[in-house]
Amino acid sequence: MAGANETGRQASAAPFAIELKGISKAFGPVQANKDISIQVAKGSIHGIIGENGAGKSTLMSILYGFYKADSGEILINGRVTPIPDSQSAIRAGIGMVFQHFKLVQNFSVLENIILGAEDGAMLAPSLSKARKVLDDLSREYELDVDPDALIEDLSVGHQQRVEILKALYRQAEILILDEPTGVLTPAEADHLFRILRGLKDQGKTIILITHKLREIMEITDTVSVMRRGQMTATVKTAETSPEQLAELMVGRKVLLQVEKAPAQPGRTILEVENLRVKDDQGVERLKGISLTIRAGEILGIAGVAGNGQSELLEVLGGIARATGSVRMNGQPLDLTGRHSDGQSRRADGIAHVPEDRQVLGLIMDFTAWENVAFGYHHAPEFQKNALIMDNAAIRADCEAKMATFDVRPPIPTLAAKNFSGGNQQKIVVAREIERNPDLLLVGQPTRGVDIGAIEFIHKQIVALRDAGKAVLLVSVELDEIMSLSDRIAVMFDGRIMGERDPETTNERELGLLMAGITGGDAA
Amino acid sequence: MTKLPTWADVVLVPLISLLLAALVSALVLLAIGQSPVEALSVMVKGAIMSPYGWGYTLYYATSFIFTGLSVTVAYHAGLFNIGSEGQAQLGGLGVALCCLFLPWPHWSLALLGAMAAAALFGAAWAAVPAYLQARRGSHIVITTIMFNYIAAALMIYLLVDFLRPQGSMDPASARFPAVVSLPKFHELPLIGDFFLRYTPDGQVRLNPQGLPMYQKVPANISFFLAILACIGTWILLWHTRLGYMIRAFGKSEKAARYAGISAVKITMITMLISGALAGMMAINNVMGQAERLLQNSAEGAGFIGIAVALMGRNHPIGVFLAAILFGFLYQGGAALGLETTIPIELRIVVQGLVILFTGALDQMVRMMLGVFFRPRQA
Incomplete structure (x- = not known):
């Protein structure tokens, strides 16, 4: 037939x-x-x-x-x-x-x-x-x-x-x-x-x-x-x-537009001044970045991948070293010494959802519950005594987070690599946001994440902002930057080309800045 | 490749690998005109069919447990410590110095002191390669191999020039004082009865003083220390914050950095623990058995530890079982040499095959088994 x-x-x-x-x-x-x-x-x-x-x-x-x-x-x-x-x-x-x-x-x-x-x-x-x-x-x-x-x-x-x-x-x-x-x-x-x-x-x-x-x-x-x-x-x-x-x-109705109330910026949380980073080859990756983020606002960093956004996140997250000055809650951060590591940053109230969750944010071979303690393995609630970790407490915490963040399947003993990209990201976001940090660094929060989970993760980020926290959002998705940010800074070649208000700017203007063309006259 | 269920991966794969090793060993035996059945029965009889055989098998196993754990701990931090051999020799030096030059009132105190010394010396020998890896990026495999050679040379120098008693022709230290002698299995309560000697008519054989006579075996109470070390390693790796950091670092150095886990610190601490475990092996062979420091005291146990860790899947339980298997091969191999015309070198062939199949070719076995575990097509 x-x-x-x-x-x-x-x-x-x-x-x-x-x-x-x-x-x-x-x-x-x-x-x-x-x-x-x-x-x-x-x-x-x-x-x-x-x-x-x-x-x-x-x-x-x-x-x-x-x-x-x-x-x-x-x-x-x-x-x-x-x-x-x-x-x-x-x-x-x-x-x-x-x-x-x-x-x-x-x-x-x-x-x-x-x-x-x-x-x-x-x-x-x-x-x-x-x-x-x-x-x-x-x-x-x-x-x-x-x-x-x-x-x-x-x-x-x-x-x-x-x-x-x-x-x-x-x-x-x-x-x-x-x-x-x-x-x-x-x-x-x-x-x-x-x-x-x-x-x-x-x-x-x-x-x-x-x-x-x-x-x-x-x-x-x-x-x-x-x-x-x-x-x-x-x-x-x-x-x-x-x-x-x-x-x-x-398979269900999805909110494509992020719903958020106008930002109500409070005191200054993060002040970055003249931040410079050189990579292993001696090439300058950050060429004097300065920015501030206040409580209760989301600063979006737009830019084509590889223009220094990763380095900025890594310096603030305690992964890479830098010169310049960064003040967190008014206190200077150590950028080169003993206290320039991830543990010190967490102690200073900085949480970090890294750009590449599979390389940085998770240990793929670890179980979900082990990953829930990742970076917070010193947290007192995860210890039984000075020597022994309280695995049961971590597992319980993981179960709770899986429930709140709708991680599927909700099995704490499953290895991270066996979750889908969206659910892996939910584990990372849950871990970082639930610490209630003063500053949340977020890199590519929805890369490789499906639409349903994107909606959820965006809501969580906005909720943190509404709770009076500062958010630094890095994304190569212009839509994401435009819809989430309260202010947009565009990075090109290790510099910030300019700052725009998402209400008044458009993709064309941002696109030119992303290509390194300054001066609104081009638009 | 199909992923095997855990039980198959943990139980079936090593067993089949072993079977394959046995099969090829049998072929080798046939090729040199010997009977594999006879060889196997001699090995089994000599190693595990009598308390006496066990007394040797477990003695060897004790050493392998320590070196196997040493390799395991380092492995979990992503470090391949090939230097357990040298670290064990240095551990022996620590034990010898401790036993020879300190006045011990009782063996139990001497044991504590010797453990500390063995761990300290072993750790110290691992510290330099660890530092070079952590700070200078010199590959730990290369440096630990070098340190094995340096250890061997150092021991000869120390034994010949300092520790050798005057007039002795033997590159070995003096005998340790009797007070530090560790209880062997045949001297222990309860277990000791297994080693009683009997007369042909079934009576306990008595010495001229009228005391019962025992079969002397080298296995000693450090076997129980080895079991404790297994438990301790398990707790360390899976129940302490340090173990968590070690495993995280071993799985992903980059992610560890994100989490604020210091590469330098973890590399150093892990290698110190690894070296300490290798060094502790000397409690068994130097203090427990030889009761003096001999040249080349570790006798390759450090290298066997690598095979033991591989076969034991870098888990303390696996290490324990694999160590007993290698103990069996050592003792069974010795029985072969004594009771048959099979050359003693064959024991090395068999060991090599076991390492080859369980350590290097287990992926092949896994692939073959995968066929049986493939999910049925819908």
Whole structure:
């Protein structure tokens, strides 16, 4: 019967660029993809949206030949095409741009583009051919990249263009992009979207995987929503709304906008003056940062990743050393000596939700309850006596926190690595916020966290602010900064480019500051 | 790879690894024209079928428990202490100095003093590599290996030039005074009865003074110290704040830094404890058995400790069991040498195979077992 259908369709309508039929894939007991069917029309931009762990990446990996589906079939241009490996995917005209680029850093753009697609043993003919093709492609789309530049000298946005060029050079007709804007400034993201529209106009088919509703609304023609391994809906973008998509993703109504009362700033909690940090290579990462945060306000630090935000958090959290002056509650903090460690910072009333919870915030092999004491292992309520820790008390504390923060599954003895990203983050946030710190440092609080948990974590941060505490929020998600912050400082190249009021500024203005362009005149 | 249930990982994997080691050992024996069945029965008979055999097996095991724990504690801080051997030799020096030059009224007091000295000397020998690792980043594996050689050379120098009694040709210290002699198993109440000698007609054999005669064994009360050390290590690692910090540091140095756990402090303290445990081994072999300090007193027990820790999954219970297994191999191997024509070197082959299969190839066993534990497809 299926066969009859196929031939019928091939004869009548134009075939879809990609059609997936009943794709299922299980990893052990986990059903990552369950009977997934989608049809992507040729020359369209199709969005796939879903929470972390919804199965988006698995599906794309099946399409690119990294995994083999347990059942189901893939049709490319109406023809059943088995894709056992990525070479077959490339032959079928599928190109993939990964979230983490797969480029050789010390190769030139040209060398990266021909890598794996060389025509023979000698490189010269391939290189000159690639140069010509690249020239055409750059002119056709807005893909201008210097072919002789080394990858390591290129900005992230340019590196991404190289990835796209790589796919086009291999004559990809179908381009899959996995979370392409996560590392881009707003301006770079706009540029990327212009490129994608240009590709679409040339008849290429694009699949865009993202968790950002705004991007889906802006650029896609159709959008498929995934939840828990299943495709819950495919809708025309023009006929849907962000609220409806969020609800489809999470399975319940979600508040997209953070609700908060106006800030009521009190006394000054943190004063940073002329903070400077050099990394191991002697490169200055913070070039004289000065800022203040008052009680009852959230200061958001916007910026593209790698412009010194991490270093700022690390210095304030007692992980890295620095020069300059920091006053906490009027008392100077030790920035270089014995009291520049995490324990002293905690004693001074600073709690820290680090940017990378898996590397810094949690010991992944430790159980949840062991992680609840992490950093607070000296706390008197966790000790039985001078020598022995009160493991039962820590476990009880963990159970209580799991209940308040709705950590799932609420099993204190489960290892941290076995929780989903959102639940791991809830453990960290619970641990830090429940200490009731005077100053909370938060880095990327919702990175890799699903929408339902984002809403919850945002509420907790606002509640802490309303309790009269100071919050320093670092995020590369501009939406998050705009909706949570009471003041926004933009960092670029280790400096603060300026401060803006979230009520009066806009993404364009912040985007320019993030790119290092000062002076409101540009906006 | 399929993740095994805990019981399979803890019980099944070591048992199957052992079985494989035994199998290959049997093949080696067949290849040199010996009977594996006979060899095994001689080993079992010689090591565990009599109180006398146990008296040796547990003596060896005691040493291995201490060195195994030494490696285990360091492992949990992410440090690979290969220097237990040298630390144990220095521990022996501490014990010898303590026993030879202090006037002890009773063995029990001497035991306390010797424990302190052994721990102190062992810890001191670990302190330098620890400092170099913590402050200078010199890799602890390299420095502890070097310190094993330095320890060996130092001991020869001290034994020959200072501790050797005048006129002796032997690079060994003088015999310790009788008062510091530790009670052996056959001298202990309750246990001692197992070691009584009997005449062929079933009577207890008596010496000319009319007292019962015992089979003399080297196992001594330091075996019980070793058990206490196992319990202490377990408490340290899983029930104290220090243990928490050690394990956190061992799992992730970066995260430990975030939590304000000092890398220098934890590296130093952990290695001092590790060295102290290795040093305490000397209570067993130097004070408990030889009763004088011999050259190369540790006899490789420090290296066996690495295998014991590996096989025991770096858990005190596992270390205890693995140490007894290696004690069995040592004593059984000695029985082989005595009672068969199988060359004594074969004992080293068997030990090597056990280490290979339990320590290095256990991942292979795990993979093979994974097939049976794969969840059924829906």
